[in-house]
Amino acid sequence: MGDRVVGRALRLLHEQPARRWTVAALAGEAGVSRATFARRFTDLVGEPPMAYLTDWRLSLAADLLVRTDATVEAVAHQVGYGSAFGLSVAFKRVYGIRPSDHRSATVVA
Structure with missing residues (x-):
């Protein structure tokens, strides 16, 4: 910085x-x-x-999926993807799971 x-x-x-x-x-x-x-x-x-931007957007999406109850579509738009499908494709490519599976698999302490 x-x-x-x-x-x-x-x-x-x-x-x-x-x-x-x-x-x-x-x-x-x-x-x-x-x-x-x-x-x-x-x-x-x-x-x-x-590449940095993609990583940053996906990191934000992963966090929003856990911290909020926003739909995958809403999260997608919030972090710069045009649709839930676009976010899902990128998310699965990087994290190996769908955004909705990430949300349900993550336990907030």
């Missing part, structure tokens, strides 16, 4: 995960070229910007 360019991008991704982000849009917000932004982000964060 200490890097001016990458820190700004991370703050934006965290504050507005549902926004239709692109590498070009993030680079524009950070005030650098797309190539410079992508390289710098990957070097400092350890993964490309869009």
